[in-house]
Amino acid sequence: MTEHTILRVVAKLTIPFILLFALYVQFHGEYGPGGGFQAGVIFAAGIILYTLIFGLDEARRVIPPWAVRALISGGVLIYAGTGVACMLLGGDFLDYNVLAHKPAHGQHLGIILVELGVGVTVTGGMIGIFFVFAGRGRRREGTVE
Amino acid sequence: MSTFLGLYNYWIVVLLMMIGFYIVIGHDNLMKKLIGLNLFQTSVFIMYISAGAIDGATAPILGNVDAPYAHPLPHVLILTAIVVGVATTALGVALVVRIHEAYDSLDESEIIAACDTGDEPAGEHRDNA
Amino acid sequence: MDDLMIEALTLVLLTLLAVTGLAIARLRNLFAAAMLTGLFSLLSASVFMALDAVDVAFTEASVGAGITTVLMLGALALTRGREKTVTKMRTAQALLVTGVTGAALVYATLDMPHFGQPDTPVHTHPVRAHYLEASEKEIHIPNAVTSVLASYRGYDTLGEVTVIFTAGIGVFVLLGTARRRRR
Numbered sequence: 487m488t489e490h491t492i493l494r495v496v497a498k499l500t501i502p503f504i505l506l507f508a509l510y511v512q513f514h515g516e517y518g519p520g521g522g523f524q525a526g527v528i529f530a531a532g533i534i535l536y537t538l539i540f541g542l543d544e545a546r547r548v549i550p551p552w553a554v555r556a557l558i559s560g561g562v563l564i565y566a567g568t569g570v571a572c573m574l575l576g577g578d579f580l581d582y583n584v585l586a587h588k589p590a591h592g593q594h595l596g597i598i599l600v601e602l603g604v605g606v607t608v609t610g611g612m613i614g615i616f617f618v619f620a621g622r623g624r625r626r627e628g629t630v631e
Numbered sequence: 632m633s634t635f636l637g638l639y640n641y642w643i644v645v646l647l648m649m650i651g652f653y654i655v656i657g658h659d660n661l662m663k664k665l666i667g668l669n670l671f672q673t674s675v676f677i678m679y680i681s682a683g684a685i686d687g688a689t690a691p692i693l694g695n696v697d698a699p700y701a702h703p704l705p706h707v708l709i710l711t712a713i714v715v716g717v718a719t720t721a722l723g724v725a726l727v728v729r730i731h732e733a734y735d736s737l738d739e740s741e742i743i744a745a746c747d748t749g750d751e752p753a754g755e756h757r758d759n760a
Numbered sequence: 761m762d763d764l765m766i767e768a769l770t771l772v773l774l775t776l777l778a779v780t781g782l783a784i785a786r787l788r789n790l791f792a793a794a795m796l797t798g799l800f801s802l803l804s805a806s807v808f809m810a811l812d813a814v815d816v817a818f819t820e821a822s823v824g825a826g827i828t829t830v831l832m833l834g835a836l837a838l839t840r841g842r843e844k845t846v847t848k849m850r851t852a853q854a855l856l857v858t859g860v861t862g863a864a865l866v867y868a869t870l871d872m873p874h875f876g877q878p879d880t881p882v883h884t885h886p887v888r889a890h891y892l893e894a895s896e897k898e899i900h901i902p903n904a905v906t907s908v909l910a911s912y913r914g915y916d917t918l919g920e921v922t923v924i925f926t927a928g929i930g931v932f933v934l935l936g937t938a939r940r941r942r943r
Contacts, residue, residue, distance in 0.1 A: 516901040517692075519818050519905075520815070530827070531822065558928045562921055562925045582911060589898070590898065597899070600910045601910055604917065607921050608714070611928040612827055615931045618935045619838070619931075620834065623837055633874070637875050638869055639774065640770070641872060646778050649865075650784075650785050654785050656854045657853075657858075658843065659846055660844070666784060666793055666797050669824075670784065673820075676804070676816070676820070677777075677804060681811060683813070684875065691905055693895060693902045693904060701813065702882060704891065707916075709816050710905070710909060711916060713819050713824070714823065715920060715923050718927035719927070720828055720831060721927050722931060726934065728835050728838050728839060737839055
C-alpha cells in the first residue's frame with residue numbers, strides 16, 4: 487500500500503498519536519478509565535496500522551520477532567516478579583503494602599508495576615498474533631518480498 | 632409495563648444468547664461457529680453489567696458527586712472475561728486456519744466425513760526453525 | 761429527564777444489537793458476518809457506556825471491534841469466505857433446542873429483580889461499599905475498577921495475563937513455524 491500517498495501520509499501523522507495515547511491510557515489508568523489492557527490493545531492497533539500500510543517486512547524491522555517474544559514473556563515476569571518481591575520483602579504474595587515505607591505508597595507502586603506488566607504482555611500478544619497471521623498468508627502464496 | 636422496562640435488558644440478553652447458541656449448533660462452518668461463540672460471550676457480558684447498574688448512577692470513578700456509584704465488581708469480572716474471550720478467539724481462529732490447510736474445507740460435515748473415510752490430510756512437513 | 765433519555769437510549773441500542781445478531785445468523789458471506797461482528801462489538805460498547813461501565817466499554821471497543829475483527833478478517837483471507845447451507849432438518853432441530861432453552865431462560869428472568877433498582881442483593885452486599893470506601897482510604901486512587909482489578913483481585917489478573925501469554929504461545933506454535941508442501 488506504499489504507493490497510496492494519502493494513506494501513507496495520514497498513517498505517518500496518526501500513528502505517533504495513537505502510540506502516545508496508548509501510553510497516556512496506561513499511566514492514567516488509576517485516575518480515569520484505562521489501564522493495562524486497553525493501553526496494550528491501542529499500542530498494538532497502532533503497530534497493526536503500520537503493518538497494513540507499510541508491509542510486514544518493514545514492521546518486522548521496527549519490532550523484530552525476538553522483541554515480540556520478549557514483550558510477551560516480560561510482562562508476565564514483571565507481574566509475577568512484583569508478587570515475589572512482595573514475598574521477599576516480608577509480606578504475602580502480591581501484598582503491595584510492604585513495597586514502600588507507607589502502605590498507601592506501596593499499593594500505588596504495586597498497582598503501577600502490575601499494570602505495566604499487563605500492558606506489556608497484551609501489547610506483545612496482540613502484535614505477535616497479528617504478525618503470525620500476516621506472515622502465514624505470504625508463505626502460502628510463495629512470494630518472497 | 633414496568634415489568635417490561637425492568638426486564639427488557641435480560642430478555643434481550645436471552646435473545647442474543649439463543650442466537651449465539653443457534654449459530655454454534657445449527658451451522659456447520661467453523662468460522663461461523665466462532666462468531667456465534669463471540670455473540671454468546673458478549674450477551675453474558677451485557678447481563679453482568681446490567682446486574683451491576685443502578686438508575687441514575689455514575690461510573691465507579693470516585694470524585695465529588697452526589698449520585699451513587701455503579702458496582703465495580705462486575706466491571707472487573709467482565710474486563711477479565713473480555714480479554715480471555717479474545718485470547719480464546721485468537722486460538723480458535725488459528726486452529727481453524729490449520730484445519731483448513733489440512734482438509735481444504737471449513738465445513739464440519741465434510742471434515743468429519745474425510746476423517747471417517749480415513750483420508751490422509753494434505754500433509755506438510757514441518758521444519759522446526 | 762436525563763434518566764429517561766438514558767433508558768430510552770439503552771432500549772434502542774439493545775434492539776439494534778438484537779437486529780444485528782439476527783443478521784449475523786442469516787448471512788452466508790463470512791466477510792460480511794465478520795464486519796457485522798465488529799459492529800456488534802461497537803454497539804455493545806455503547807450499551808456499556810449507557811450502563812455506566814466506562815472501563816468495560818473502553819476494553820470492549822478496542823478489543824472486540826479492533827482485535828477480533830482483524831483476526832477474523834485475517835483468517836478469512838487465509839481460508840474461504842462463503843458458507844454452505846445446512847439441511848432443513850438440522851435447522852429445525854437447532855431451532856427447537858434453542859426455543860426450548862430460550863423459553864426456560866425467559867421464565868427464569870421473571871423472578872429476577874428489576875434492572876436498575878438499588879436494593880437488589882447485588883447492591884446491598886457489603887462488598888460493594890467496602891471496595892468503594894477502601895479504594896479511597898487504603899489505596900487513594902480514584903478509579904475503583906483499577907484498584908479492585910490490580911490490588912483486591914490481583915491474583916485473578918495474574919491468571920488473565922497468563923491466559924494471554926498462553927494464547928500468544930499457542931498461536932505461535934500453531935501457525936508460526938514455516939511449512940513446506942510435501943511433493
